[in-house]
Amino acid sequence: MGNRGQKRAETVEDLPADKRACNSMEFRPSSSAQAPLNSANSTAETDEPDMDTSSSASASSRSEGEPEKDSAYGSCDSDDAEHRHSEIRDYQRQRSSNDHGKFKRILSSLGEEREDSGHLALLTELCEVLSFCNEYSLSSMTVDSLSPHLVKLARHPTNPDIMLLAIRAMTYLCDVYPKSSGFLIRHDAVTVLCQKLMAIEDMDVAEQCLQALEKISREQPLACLQAGATMAVLTYIDFFSTIIQRVALSTVMNICKKLPSECHAPIMEAVPILCNLLQYEDRQLVENVAICLIRITERVSRSSEKLDELCKHGLIQQTFHLINSNSRTTLSLPVCNGLLGVLVKLSSGSIAAFRTLHELNISNLLKDILSTYDLSHGVSSPHTVDGQCNQVYEVLKLLDGLLPASITDHEAPQLLDKESFLASRPELLQNLGMDVLPFLIQVVNSGANLYICYGCLSVIKNLIHLSTSDMLFELLKNSNISSFLAGIFTRKDPHVLILALQIAELILQKLSDVFLKYFIKEGVLFAIDALLIQEKCPVLTPEKCSQLIVPISSGFSFDSSQKSSSREVLGCLCYAFASGTSASVSERNGCKLEKDSLYDLAKHIRNSYFSSELFESNKAITDVLQELRTFSMALSDLMEPSVNNNDLDQREEKAYGLLHQVIMKLNGKETVSTFEFIESGIVKSLVNYLSDGQYLRIQKECCAEHSNIGVIRKRFEVFARLFLSSSDPESQDLPISTLIQKLQNALSSLETFPVILSNAGKMRNSRATVPSIRCTPYPCLRVRFQRGDGETCLRDYCEDYLSVDSFSSMEALERFLWSKVKRKATKHNKTVTQAVGQSEKLPLQSPASTSSSQDGSPDGRGSDSMLTESTEMQEGEDVWSKSAAEQALFLSETSPQAIFHRSTDEELQFSPKADTSMKRDFPASCSSEEDASPKLSFFLEGQQLNRELTLYQAIMQKQIKEHAIVTTTKLWSQAYTLTYRKAVNQSDNLKECSCSVLKSVVSDRIEKYLLQTSNFSDIFASEVASDMEKSSPTHVILYLLKCLEKMNKFIFHLISEDRIGAFAEGKLDHLDNLKVAVLSVPQIEFVSSKLTEKLEQQMRDSMAVSVGGMPSWCNKLMASCPFLFSFEAKSKYFRLAAFGQWHRQSHEPSQSDSGIASDRRSSSGSTPRKKFLVFRNDILGSAAKIMELHACHKVPLEVEYNEEVGTGLGPTLEFYTLVSHEFQKAGLGLWREDHGSFTSNANLCPESTKFVTCTLGLFPRPWSSLTDTSNGIEFSEVSKKFVLLGQIVAKALQDGRVLDLHFSKEFYKLILGQKLGLFDILSFDPELGRTLLEFKALADRKLFLESTGREIPSFKVDSCFRDTRIEDLFLDFTLPGYPDFLLASGPDYEMVTMRNLEDYISLIVDATVSAGISRQVEAFKSGFNQVFPIERLQIFTEEELERLLCGEHDSWPVDELVDHVKFDHGYTASSPPVVNLLEIIQEFDNKERRAFLQFVTGAPRLPPGGLASLNPKLTIVRKFVYTSSDHLTVLRMETMKEKLLYAITEGQGSFHLS
DSSP: OOOTTOOOOOSSTTSOHHHHTTSGGGTOSSOOOOOOTTTTTOOOOOOOOEEEOOOHHHHHHSOTTSOOOOSSTTOOOHHHHHHHHHHHHHHHHHHHHHHHHHHHHHHHHHTSOOOHHHHHHHHHHHHHHHHHOOGGGOOHHHHHHHHHHHHHHHTOSSOHHHHHHHHHHHHHHHHHOTTHHHHHHHTTHHHHHHHHHHSOSOHHHHHHHHHHHHHHHHHOHHHHHHTTHHHHHHTTGGGSOHHHHHHHHHHHHHHHHTOOSSOOHHHHTTHHHHHHHTTOSOHHHHHHHHHHHHHHHHHTTTOHHHHHHHHHTTHHHHHHHHHSTTOSSOOOHHHHHHHHHHHHHHHHHOHHHHHHHHHTTTHHHHHHHHHTGGGGGGOSOHHHHHHHHHHHHHHHHHHHHHSOOOOOTTTHHHHHHHHHHHHHOHHHHHHHHHHHHHHHHHHHHTTOOHHHHHHHHHHHHHHHHHSOHHHHHHHHTTTTHHHHHHHHTTOOOHHHHHHHHHHHHHHHHHHHHHHHHHHHHTTHHHHHHHTTSTTTSOOOOHHHHHHTOEEEEEEEEEOTTOOEEEEEEEEOGGGTTOOSSOOOHHHHHSOSSOTTHHHHHHHHHHHHHSOTHHHHSGGGSOHHHHHHHHHHHHHHHTTSOOOOHHHHHHHHHHHHHHHHHHHHHHTSSSOOOHHHHHHTTHHHHHHHHHTTTOTTOOHHHHHHSOOOHHHHHHHHHHHHHHHTSOSSTTOOOOHHHHHHHHHHHHHHHHOOOOOOOOOOSSOOOEEEOBSSOEEESSOOEEEEEEEOTTOOSBOOOOOOOEEEOTTOBHHHHHHHHHHHHBSOOOHHHHHHHHHHHHHHTHHHHOHHHHHHHTTOOOOOOOHHHHHHHHHHHHHHHTTOOOOHHHHHHHHHHOOHHHHTOOOHHHHHHHOSOHHHHHHHHOTTTTSSHHHHSOOEEEEETTEEOOTTSBHHHHHHHHHHHHOSSOOOTTTTTOEEEEEEEEOOOOHHHHOOOTTSSTTOOOOHHHHHHHHHSSSGGGTTOOOOOOSSOTTSHHHHHHHHHHHHHHHHHTHHHHHHHHHHHHHHTTSOOOGGGGOOOOOOOOGGGGOOHHHHHHHHHHHHSTTOSSGGGSOHHHHHHHHHOGGGSOHHHHHHHHHHHHHOHHHHHHTSOOBOTTSSBOOHHHHTTTSOOEEEEEOGGGHHHHHHHHHHHHTTOOSOEEEEETTOOOBSHHHHHHHHHHHHHHHTBTTSSOBOOOOOTTOOOOOOOOTTOOBOOOTTOBOBOOOOTTOSEETTEEHHHHHHHHHHHHHHHHHHHHHTOOOOOOBOHHHHHHHTTOOOOGGGHHHHOHHHHHHHHHHHHHHHHHHHHHHHOOOOTTHHHHTSBTTBOGGGGOOBSEETTEEEEEOOOSGGGSBOOSSSHHHHHHHHHHHHHTHHHHHHHHHHHHHHHTTSOGGGGGGSOHHHHHHHHHOBOSOOOGGGHHHHEEEETTOOTTOHHHHHHHHHHHHOOHHHHHHHHHHHHSSSSBOTTGGGGOSSOEEEESSOOOOSSSEEEOOOOSOHHHHHHHHHHHSOSOOOOO
C-alpha cells in the first residue's frame, strides 16, 4: 500500500532535479546507514501497520470461491524471508563485483589526458555508479586513488560543469564510504572547497561545495575547522536558499561538536555571523545556530576574555530576544534550556555579561518562566513537564550567578566587583527581587523536587543577604515569608533546613522588630525550638550523607541528530548550584555541612532573637489561636452524649451559633495563619461534629452506641447552608472557599508524602525467576526466603538468593512458595493444586493471548471469554513495556501468576472485592473460603509486610519509617531475606463494624429516602485510604476535605431536602418555594497543587512502569481522594494503571530532532497497530466486526475506507466520529428524547428526524423487564448496541481517540458506578424531575402529619398539586411518556391517589434511573470490560470523564493559535496568507469551527488539552498536498474564506488524494 497520506520528509525536494541527487540515499536501493541530508528536519518513516481487511461487509461481499485475503500486508513466513535475504545478498555481491570493475575502468580513464567532454562523461558515469552502489563496492585503495583526480578536476579553471560533477562525486563518495573524508582531507579537498566558497563564481558549484563540506565535516570536523571551513560556509550564507542555509549550518554544527580546548580563533571569527543569524525567522535554522553558540560558549567558558568577546557581538541581547515568550521564532524547550545555560556561563565568568543582564532587566524573562512551573502538571505534552524542570533548574543557576553571596579565595575579586556593582545600582537588585521572589516561593510551595527547592531557597537567601533593610522590607511585606518558612521547617532534608534557618536569621538580623511577631504567629518560633530536640533535629552522619546523593544536572548535550539530553552527575546538594571550578567526584559525594550544624544554628537563633519568656508563658499564643481553641473546645463539649431531646435541640442551636462564629473568624479582617488554624484543633472538632463523634470512635464503642443518621444528615444540611451561602450579596466568594483554602494550606504544610526517585536515566532489563520466569524492563530484587523460627507447619525453602520481580504482590509470592513449603497436602488440596497447575498452562495453549500481542488475529470466541481474557491480559501487561514481539515471548514463557500479576493497591483502588478478583483469575484455587484466605505471612527484618503492597512498595515503606530521607541508590544492590510464616486467619477480626454510620438502625422511611437520593450517604461515609493513623492531623484534614468535596457535589440535594422538610412541617406554604438556586465551589479549589506535582514527579520516574512501582500513598490517595489531583495528573495515572507504561508512551508525542512533537504515526512506530477496512454505508456493522475481533486486544486500531486511499490518523478519528453519530440516530430505541412529563406519545422520533433530540444529553430509554419488543424494536438489538457502545467507548479511551457523543451527566455517573435517585432526574428531564419533587413534598407533608398527629388547617388546600387534587389528575401507573411501561398492577395501583402517591414516585424513579435502565447499563459495562475494567474510571468526575472521552467542546483560544500551529514549507507566522487564515478562523462560529476541525483532524472536537495536545500539530504549508495528518494547505487566493468554507463543507466524507 505504501505510506499513503504520510507526511513527506522535508529534505531538498525543492531543489532542481540535477541538484537533488546530491543525497544519494534518495536513489540507492542499498547504501550505508548514513543520515539523510536534512536529518534534523526529516521524519522517520515507519513500517506500514498490519492491514486487516476483515469486516462484516467485506466478508459478506466476498464470493464463495474467492480466496481469503492475507490479514497482514507484507507478512511472510520466516523461510520465505530467509530465502529473500539470501537472494538479496547474492545480488549485492554481484553488484559489488560489477562496481569494482567500473571503478577500475573510470580510474584508468581519469588518469589519461582528455578533453573536457571526456571528463564530463566520466564524471557523470562516476556519479551514477556512486548513486547506486554500497559501501562494499568501495575499498580504501580505490578511494585513495580516486580522491586526487576528483580534487584536481574540482580545481578546473574554466569549466563549471566539471567542477560541479567532481564535487558532487566527492559528496556521493563520502555518503557511500564515510572513510573517504580522510583521503579527501589528505589531498586538500577541503581547501579547494573553501576557496570556491570564498570566491563564488557559480551558484550551483557553491551549493554543491556546501553539500560536500557537510558530508566531510561529519567525520573530520577538526580538519575542516583548521582549513577555515566555518567562515567559508558562513561568509555568503545570505545568498543561498533556506534549505541550503540549513546545510551550511549543519557543517558548522558538526565542527562545533569537537571543538579543541585551545585554538579558538577560527571559530570565534564566526560568532558575529552566527549572532546575526539568530534574527532569522526559519525555526530550524535558528535552532541550529543556537546549538552552535551553545557549544562555543561551553568550550570557552573558562576564559573571561572570550566570554567578554561573545558579549561584544550581542549574544546576550539575541539570546534574550529568543527566549522571550513574545518572540516570533518559537524554539523548542531543549534549545531554550541550552540558551539559558549560555547566559549562566556568561554571567558567571564575565563581569560585562553580569552588568548587561541586570541592565536588560532579565528578571522579567525569568519571572515568566518561573510563573509556569506550578502549572506544568496542567500541560498535556509530557515533554514540557520534564523540560520545564530542567528550565527552572537553569533559571535558578542563572539567578544564583546574578546574586553573588558567597566569596571564595580564587573568586573573591570577581565577586567583589559584582557586589559593588549591585551596591551602586540598588534599583536593579530591587527590581530583580520584586520580580522573582513571589514566584520562587510559589515554585517551592507547588511541591518542587528536592534540588529545585534547594535552589529556590539558595537564591532567596542570596537576595536577602544582598538587600538593605529598607529594600528587604519592601520585598517581604507582601510575600508572607513567615508562613513560607514555617512550611519549609516541616521538611526533613538538612540542606533545606539549614537554608531556612539562614534565611530566618538574616531576616531577624535586619528586620527583627517587624517580623518577630509574624514568626510567632506563623509558628516559625516553635519550629526552630523543635529543632533543639535531639530526636527531631537531623544529624548528619557519613551514612546519611551517602543517602543524600541526588542527580545534579550539569548542562545539556546535543547528539548528531540534534536531540538534547541533560547531563546528570550524582552529588551532594551542596554542589547542586556551585559555580566556578567544578568539584571532583569525591568532593561532590561529600557534604559541606558539619554534623551538628543544624542544632547549633537553631540554638544560636533562639538565644539571640527570642526571649526565654516566650517559651515559659502563653505570650507565644496569639489571641486568634486562643479564640479558635475556645470555639474548638466548645464544639467538642457539645458532642457529649445526652438523653434529653430538649437538650439535644439546644445543643444543635448552640452548634449553629459556634459554626457561624467560626465562619466569621475565618473570613474576618484579622487573618488566621496556617499555624493557628492547625494548632487550634478546629479541624478535628468540625470532623467530630459532622460525623456525630463517629470519626474517632473505636469499633467497640461504635457497636455499643448507635448513631442517629437523621442527626448527621441534618448537620450536613446546616453546615452546607452556613458555608455555601455568602453573607455579602455582592460577593461571589463563599465561606467554604476560605475553609477549603485553609485546609489546603494546612495539608501542604503538614503532609510528608515522600517522592522516591530511582535516580536512573534508563532502566536496565532484567530476568526474574520469581514468581515466574520472565523478562522485566526494570531491575529485580535479590531475595532469599527463610522459614520463621519455630514454624513447624511449613517446610524450609533451601534455595539461595533468587531474582524476584520487584512489582510482585504478596499473593504472587505466596502462590510461588505455597506448593514448595507446605508440609502435607490433603486430597482436596492436591486437587486444587492440580487445577492451578492446569490453569498455569492456559496461556501457552491460548492462541488469543499470543495473537493479541503479535498480530491480533481473531480467535472466534464469545463475549464472555473475551472479557475474561482482556482482564487477565490487562493485569499482566501493566508491568510490561516492550514491543509486540517481546510481549509474545513474555506470554509464552510466563505462568498465570505472572500474567495475572498486579499490585494489590490497584485491587484496593478499583476492585474492593479482592476475593472476587481472585476467583475470576484462579477459579480452581478459590473454590472455598479456606482456599481464598491468606496462607503465608511475610516478614522483613521482623516487621510483617502489608499484603496490599508490592514487594518494592513494602521495602520502600519500611525504609520510609526508618529513615527521614529515602533514596533508591543502594536499593538494587542489597540482598533481602524474607521470613515466611503460616498466616493467621484474621477474618473475624477484620470484619467491619455492622453498626457503622451507613448501617445504623433507622426508620424504614429514611432508608427509602436514602435509596431515592443519589449517593447521599457517601457524604458522611467518607473514608481515607492511608497508612496514617486516624488521629494524625494530615488524616483529619484529608477526611474533612473529602466530606466538603462530597457536600459540594451534592449541595443541591442537601438544600432541596431541607426545603422539602420545611414544606412538610408547614414552614413553607407553596410549592414554588421548593425551587433552589445554589452556588457551588469550583472543583479546581479542591486540587492540591503540591500533591499533584509530587504525583507528576513520581510518574515521570523511570520506575513508574506501573502503579506498583510508586509509593503506596499515590495509589491510596488516588483511590480515596482523587479530587486532590488535577485532571491532567489523573489522566496520566489512569493510563499508567489501566494500560501500563508502554501503552501510555505510545500515545505521548515524541520529540523530533528539533524538540517538537513529531507525527503520532512516526512516534509510535514501535507500537503494533491493526488496520481494518471499513464501509461507509455500514459503519456500525464494520465497528461491530472490529470489536468482535479485537476489543480485548491492546493493539491500537486504524481504519481505511473502502475504495479510498487515505489512511492513518485522520480516517481513524473520522471513523470514531461517524460511529458516534450512528449511535445518536433515531429509531434505535437507545435513548430518551425530549418530551413533556405527561405526554402520552411514546413513539420514537419520526423517520424524518435523523438524530434523537436530547438537549441535556443522552440518557438510556427505560425498558420494562416484562417487555422484549416496543414499536417494532427488539430489546435484544438494543442490548447488543449498548455492548458495542461500551466497546467503542473503552477502545477510544485506550487508543486516545475522541468521540463526538453528548452523554448526559447522569449517564456518566452510571459509567462511574454511582447510583441515581430522584434529584438526578432533574438533570436530563427537568419537567419530570420538578413534578416528582413537588409530588414528594406533598407526600412527605402527609407522612409528617400522620406521624405527629398534628393538624394544619390549610393542609387540605396545600395538599393539592397546583390547585388540583391528585385524584383529579387522572394519572395511571404507567411511566410518563412510555404508556407501554407498566409500573405496577393490582387494585391498589389503578389510579394515582394521595394514598399511593409515595409509591408512585418511587416506582417512577426506579423505572427511570434504576430497574428500567439496569439491563442497558449492564450491557454497556459488559462491552466496556472486554477492553479494560470500567472501575479504572472511578478516579474521574463526570465532567472530567466527558473531557477525557469527548475532548474539548469549548472554542479554542484564538489568541494562542500561533503558539500551537506549525508553519512549514515556506510559510511563517508572519506570512500574509497565514495572517489572513488566522483572522478567518477567529470569525468562525461554533458550527464552522466544528466543521473546520473535522476537515483538518478527522474529529470535530479537540483532544483534552485543546490545540496544544494535537499530535501531530496543526500544520500550515504552502504546497497543495492533502494528507490525513492534520495538515492544512493555504492557497494564494483573495476569496480565502469562501473557498475554505467550501472545502471544509464539501471535502468531508472521503479521503482521496487531490
